[in-house]
Amino acid sequence: MELEPLLRPFRLRGLELPNRVVMAPMSRYACPGGVPGPDVAAYYARRATHGVGLIVTEGVAIDHPLAVDHPNAPRLFGADALTGWSGVIDAVRRAGGRIWPQLWHQGPMWNVESAQPGMFAPSLRPSGIWGPGDGTISIPLAGREAALPATGPASDSDIQDVIDAYGKAAATARRLGFDGVAIHGAHGYLIDSFLWSFTNQRDDRWGGDAERRAAFGAAVVRAVRAAVGPDLPICLRLSQFKMQDYRAVLADNPDDLGRLLRPLADAGVDLFDGSQRYFDTPIFAGSPLNLAGWMRRLTGLPAMAVGGVGLDKARGPARHIDDSQGAANNLPLLLDRMRAGEFDLIAVGRSLLNDPRWFERARHGEPFLPFDPANLQRLI
Ligand SMILES: Cc1cc2nc3c(=O)[nH]c(=O)nc-3n(C[C@H](O)[C@H](O)[C@H](O)COP(=O)(O)O)c2cc1C
Numbered sequence: 001m002e003l004e005p006l007l008r009p010f011r012l013r014g015l016e017l018p019n020r021v022v023m024a025p026m027s028r029y030a031c032p033g034g035v036p037g038p039d040v041a042a043y044y045a046r047r048a049t050h051g052v053g054l055i056v057t058e059g060v061a062i063d064h065p066l067a068v069d070h071p072n073a074p075r076l077f078g079a080d081a082l083t084g085w086s087g088v089i090d091a092v093r094r095a096g097g098r099i100w101p102q103l104w105h106q107g108p109m110w111n112v113e114s115a116q117p118g119m120f121a122p123s124l125r126p127s128g129i130w131g132p133g134d135g136t137i138s139i140p141l142a143g144r145e146a147a148l149p150a151t152g153p154a155s156d157s158d159i160q161d162v163i164d165a166y167g168k169a170a171a172t173a174r175r176l177g178f179d180g181v182a183i184h185g186a187h188g189y190l191i192d193s194f195l196w197s198f199t200n201q202r203d204d205r206w207g208g209d210a211e212r213r214a215a216f217g218a219a220v221v222r223a224v225r226a227a228v229g230p231d232l233p234i235c236l237r238l239s240q241f242k243m244q245d246y247r248a249v250l251a252d253n254p255d256d257l258g259r260l261l262r263p264l265a266d267a268g269v270d271l272f273d274g275s276q277r278y279f280d281t282p283i284f285a286g287s288p289l290n291l292a293g294w295m296r297r298l299t300g301l302p303a304m305a306v307g308g309v310g311l312d313k314a315r316g317p318a319r320h321i322d323d324s325q326g327a328a329n330n331l332p333l334l335l336d337r338m339r340a341g342e343f344d345l346i347a348v349g350r351s352l353l354n355d356p357r358w359f360e361r362a363r364h365g366e367p368f369l370p371f372d373p374a375n376l377q378r379l380i
Contacts, residue, residue, distance in 0.1 A: 003331075003363060005338035010053070010345060012270050012302065014231035015098065015179050017345075019053040020338065021359050024306050024349035025102040025182065025237075027058040027073060030379055034061065034075030036084035041091035043379040046356035048097025051363070055097055056182045056235070056347065057088075059104030062169040064162055066124045067105045069113075076101060076169045082176060089177045100180040100235065103169050103224075105162060107190025108199060109243050112143040122151035124158060126193055126200040126207060126216075135245025144244075159206060159216065162190065167223035173232075180233040181224055185264075186275045188242030191217045195250055195260055196242065210251075210259035221267035234268055235304070239275035240283055240291060254284055258298040265299040272301055273347065278308040280333055292343035302344040309334055310351030310358060310368060331362060356380065 010017040023044075030040055044055050061068035063077035075081040085101070092099045108130045110123035123130075128150040137144060154162075170181050185191035193199040194216035200207045206216050217236070224234055238260075240249045251257035261272070274291030276283070283291050292305035309330065334346060351358045353376070355369045362368075 003335065005335050006346070006362075010302075012180070012233035015233055017053040017098065019051070020345045021051075021053050022304060022345050022347040023047050023052050023055040023352050024347035025056045025058055025184070026349055026353055027070075028379060029070055029072040031072055031074040031081075031084070033071065033080070034073065034078065035080045036074050036088050038087065039379050040074075040084070041088040043356075044088055044099060045091035045095040045097070046380075047352055048092045048095035048099075050357045050360045052097065052348075052352065052359055054179075054345075055092060055099040057099065057101045059184050060101045060169075062103050062105055062162075062165040064105060064124075064165040066110050067165070069106065069111045073104075076103070076172055082172065085176050085178075093177075098179040100182045100233075101169075101173050101178055102182040102184050102237070103166055103173075104184045105165075105190040107188075107193045108147065109187075109189055112147045113139050113243070123147070124154050124162065124190060125151055126154055127202055128153045129199045129201065131188065131199060131242065131244025132248070135242075136247050137243065137245065139243060153202065156204075163216075163219050163223050166220045167227045170224040170227035174228045178232075180235065180270075181228055182235040182237065182273070183220060183224060184237055185217055185220075186237045186239035186273075188244045188248075191220060192239065192242060192250070195238070196248065198248065199244075210256060211263055214260045214263040218263040218267035221264060221269055225268035233270040235271040235273050236264060236269045237273035237275050238291070238295075241275075241277070249283075254294060254298060257294055261295060261299050265301055269299075269301060271304055271345070272296070272299065273304045273306065274343070276305070276307040279305040279346065280330070280337070281307070289342060290337075293337075296343055304345035304347055305337075305343040306347035306349065309346060309348045311371065329368065354380075 006020045061075045108123050108125045130147045133148055173181050195213050200213050242248045272295035274295050276291050282288050290305055292303035296303035354371050
């Protein structure tokens with residue numbers, strides 16, 4: 001198979017990627033107390049050893065009390081966590097790789113998926129709205145029931161605190177030696193909840209039309225840019241779907257999407273990451289383009305696609321893991337789309353979680369390993 005579209009180098013600001021394959025961000029909850037240990041460093045380094053062009057870490061908590069609920073999710077603050085991240089960066093660099101942290105604030109989804117005893121403070125929400133009560137979800141129904149009652153909206157000072165926390169995390173990322181910064185703006189978490197008209201019903205500078213719903217994300221991007229300077233690339237992940245409802249959409253048509261993307265692009269995004277379950281699913285009728293393809297077309301900026309590379313098609317919209325059986329080879333389809341210039345980079349999630357050598361197997365034409373769900377529970 002001619003893998004050339006995957007093997008071409010790619011430049012983003014001061015960073016040269018040797019190829020187009022990126023490890024997708026995947027929360028592994030293997031950082032007790034928020035501290036990544038040697039096992040986490042070795043897990044990421046294995047992907048670098050085996051040729052992945054870039055690693056985007058699992059979501060990492062910014063320094064805000066309502067950012068991330070799970071005690072084993074990594075943090076980007078506190079001396080022990082930062083020492084842990086230095087170890088991760090060193091290990092990845094020694095293996096010849098590049099790594100970006102994914103900055104994460106869960107917003108309305110805080111304390112819903114992995115509620116911890118004693119954590120009953122209301123989550124941070126643009127308008128106090130969690131989401132629809134009848135969406136298609138894979139989180140426990142009890143989690144939704146607990147989260148549904150409206151809370152107070154985020155105040156201006158709450159919003160400024162979070163923007164500052166993103167900026168601080170980005171400054172930390174730069175100081176530690178990360179090669180860029182990824183921002184989680186997808187899946188119904190904080191930034192997405194400002195973009196999404198269902199959860200953002202404010203009528204101040206942070207809500208209203210598409211441009212004002214993008215103002216919070218744009219402010220975060222500007223804070224990150226101010227912290228990382230001109231050389232480090234900034235990637236922003238967005239999605240149509242939300243954890244609050246897999247069928248919800250951010251934008252109904254290309255014009256609406258363009259209105260949301262423009263302020264974000266102007267704020268300093270270098271790479272848009274269009275999160276989808278399958279990279280070959282069109283997002284609007286009348287065009288085969290996926291989300292990344294539309295991001296690229298509407299902004300002129302580079303874009304990264306994701307979803308289902310090496311995996312079989314899902315059988316239902318809310319299945320997260322059960323669709324990973326088999327060792328589908330959809331590389332020819334992926335290569336066609338990249339050859340056509342629809343998007344620039346491809347992120348690979350579960351196939352790389354399952355097998356650190358996945359990309360090497362693709363390069364050498366070796367058979368792929370079947371997906372083993374047990375690998376979701378361990379760092380191989
Ligand atoms: C175990 C697991 C954890 C994930 N955690 C994150 C995360 O922390 N941040 C994020 O943006 N996406 C997360 N995702 C979504 C992946 O980045 C990716 O978009 C999704 O798995 C689809 O790609 P794939 O089909 O190649 O796995 C996660 C996915 C899985 C399977």
